[in-house]
Amino acid sequence: MIRRILNLGIRTIASHIPPSGLKSRLYGWSGIRVGKKVHISPGVYIADGYRNNLVELQNQCVLSPYVVLVPSSHPNTSFIAEKWQVSKRAKITIGSGAWVGAGAVILPGVTVGEGAIIGANAVVRSDVEPYEIAAGVPATRVGDVRDKPKVQS
Numbered sequence: 754m755i756r757r758i759l760n761l762g763i764r765t766i767a768s769h770i771p772p773s774g775l776k777s778r779l780y781g782w783s784g785i786r787v788g789k790k791v792h793i794s795p796g797v798y799i800a801d802g803y804r805n806n807l808v809e810l811q812n813q814c815v816l817s818p819y820v821v822l823v824p825s826s827h828p829n830t831s832f833i834a835e836k837w838q839v840s841k842r843a844k845i846t847i848g849s850g851a852w853v854g855a856g857a858v859i860l861p862g863v864t865v866g867e868g869a870i871i872g873a874n875a876v877v878r879s880d881v882e883p884y885e886i887a888a889g890v891p892a893t894r895v896g897d898v899r900d901k902p903k904v905q906s
């Protein structure tokens with residue numbers, strides 16, 4: 754319980770800092786596994802109840818503004834949760850280099866593969882393959898990053 758309160762305090766500070774190494778480091782100290790050069794935009798919300806290790810953000814992944822990660826869908830205050838098994842808790846992993854578009858919601862247990870892209874406002878309820886582009890509600894495959902033209906250097 755003390756750990757969760759500590760996580761809440763650190764996370765609250767982190768959420769008010771512009772995207773930076775410090776912001777990512779503070780998220781890392783608030784119970785989330787955060788890799789190198791991770792970009793966490795303003796308005797991102799992580800509904801893990803401030804528990805440890807329910808979210809892993811691998812190297813160089815990007816969470817766009819207002820992304821919501823929900824590893825723990827646990828309606829604490831609703832009487833239905835006492836009667837029926839409606840809550841779920843499972844780790845979310847955002848793979849290396851993956852890019853989650855603005856306003857997307859990632860549900861419990863989902864792994865977004867390395868280099869995948871999630872469209873704006875998607876609701877992702879199952880795993881996304883590496884380099885897949887997934888969008889919509891619920892999110893489905895709409896393309897593959899590797900089919901895009903290469904950037905000319």
Ligand SMILES: CC(C)(COP(=O)(O)OP(=O)(O)OC[C@H]1O[C@@H](n2cnc3c(N)ncnc32)[C@H](O)[C@@H]1OP(=O)(O)O)[C@@H](O)C(=O)NCCC(=O)NCCS
Binds near residue numbers: 887
């Ligand atoms: C998902 C995304 C990357 C796809 O881009 P794209 O590869 O150029 O794809 P297209 O625009 O060619 O669309 C491909 C199909 O996916 C659909 N699609 C694309 N984005 C979608 C979205 N966000 N929600 C639902 N469907 C979407 C298109 O309607 C199209 O469907 P169709 O083939 O039936 O016509 C882009 O649309 C997107 O949502 N980017 C996120 C931007 C963002 O949040 N940026 C934050 C910056 S901080």
